[in-house]
Amino acid sequence: DTAVSQTPKYLVTQMGNDKSIKCEQNLGHDTMYWYKQDSKKFLKIMFSYNNKELIINETVPNRFSPKSPDKAHLNLHINSLELGDSAVYFCASSQRGEDQPQHFGDGTRLSIL
Amino acid sequence: GQNIDQPTEMTATEGAIVQINCTYQTSGFNGLFWYQQHAGEAPTFLSYNVLDGLEEKGRFSSFLSRSKGYSYLLLKELQMKDSASYLCAVISIKAAGNKLTFGGGTRVLVKP
Numbered sequence: 001d002t003a004v005s006q007t008p009k010y011l012v013t014q015m016g017n018d019k020s021i022k023c024e025q026n027l028g029h030d031t032m033y034w035y036k037q038d039s040k041k042f043l044k045i046m047f048s049y050n051n052k053e054l055i056i057n058e059t060v061p062n063r064f065s066p067k068s069p070d071k072a073h074l075n076l077h078i079n080s081l082e083l084g085d086s087a088v089y090f091c092a093s094s095q096r097g098e099d100q101p102q103h104f105g106d107g108t109r110l111s112i113l
Numbered sequence: 114g115q116n117i118d119q120p121t122e123m124t125a126t127e128g129a130i131v132q133i134n135c136t137y138q139t140s141g142f143n144g145l146f147w148y149q150q151h152a153g154e155a156p157t158f159l160s161y162n163v164l165d166g167l168e169e170k171g172r173f174s175s176f177l178s179r180s181k182g183y184s185y186l187l188l189k190e191l192q193m194k195d196s197a198s199y200l201c202a203v204i205s206i207k208a209a210g211n212k213l214t215f216g217g218g219t220r221v222l223v224k225p
Contacts, residue, residue, distance in 0.1 A: 004155075041198065043156065043215040055210040090155060098143040098204050098211045101158035 003027050006091045006105035013081060014113050020077045021108045023091030031055075032074040033102065034066060035090040043090070049074055050096065086112045117216035119201050124222045125191055133186045133219045135201030143211060147175050147186045148200040150218065156200055159186070188221070196223045 006023040013019055025032065033056075034046040048056035052068040063079045074091060088109050092102040116138045125131040137145070144163040148156040162168055162177035162184060174187040186199055198218040204211050 041218050043200065043218075045212060045214070048210065048212070050210065056207070056212055098206070099161055099163060101146065101161065102213065104155035104157070106155050 004091055004093055004103050004105040006089075006108055008108060009106060010109050010111075012111045012113065015081055015083060017081050018077070018079045019081060019110075020075055021089055021091075021110075022073070022075045023105060024073050025091075025093040025103070026072065027093055027103060029093035029103070030071060030096050031094050032068065032071070033092040033094075034074065034076050035092060035104075037088045037090060037107070039087070047074075047076075081110075081112050083112050086110055117201055117203055117214060119199075119216045119219045121217065122220045122222070124224060125188075127191055127193060127223055127225050129191050131188045131191060131221060133188070133199050133201075133221070135184045135186070135216055137182050137184070137201070137203045137216075139182075139203050139205045139214070141206035142179065142203065143206050144204045145175075145177055145184050146202040146204065146213070147173075147184075148202060148215075149197050150200060151197045159199075191223045193223050193225070196221060 004025045031050045033048045037043045046060045047066045049068045051071050065077045068074045088107045090107045091105040094100045094102045119135045147159040150156040160175040167176045172189045177184045198220045200218045201216040204213050
């Protein structure tokens with residue numbers, strides 16, 4: 001039943017490690033997104049994909065690499081994790097169109113030790 | 114660039130009305146969303162405005178003035194479960210596609 005699901009929900013790891021977060025949506029949406037919400041609760045767009053194609057990349061360090069194997073999946077791989085990467089990462093999806101609301105996953109809480 | 118301002122925190126009493134203001138400056142404005150986010154949960158869609166005026170949806174209403182770069186979210190008959198953060202977000206047209214930019218959120222605390 002879950003519309004946008006992301007795994008894992010919690011991720012605790014050491015600085016310098018590489019980790020991945022997976023996201024899947026069963027809403028039939030064409031567009032998927034990754035957002036980062038920091039400790040001050042600002043929600044910032046990182047990437048946007050439409051039908052497996054990258055359309056927005058918001059000056060994110062190239063340690064972050066999104067991958068969209070099909071339009072229902074958008075995974076996020078992070079290399080060489082740093083302390084500043086600690087945040088909640090949200091995946092979202094929407095239909096095409098500026099009036100279409102985005103549906104968010106429950107978030108992945110990433111803590112770097 | 115884009116600038117979206119909203120108050121950090123507001124407190125109100127159960128049964129009362131609260132108005133959360135949002136001002137924005139952006140190029141290529143293409144609409145404004147309000148989302149609700151309970152602590153530790155995902156943001157959920159509340160409303161969308163693209164034309165000037167008031168959109169009403171049950172206890173929640175949202176207003177937009179494009180000329181003033183201003184919106185508000187009105188919550189009526191407040192309930193304890195309305196305690197949450199309310200995020201104002203502007204969608205703007207970019208060369209690559211539409212981009213949604215969020216304000217910092219307004220945390221609303223409803224007291225008995």
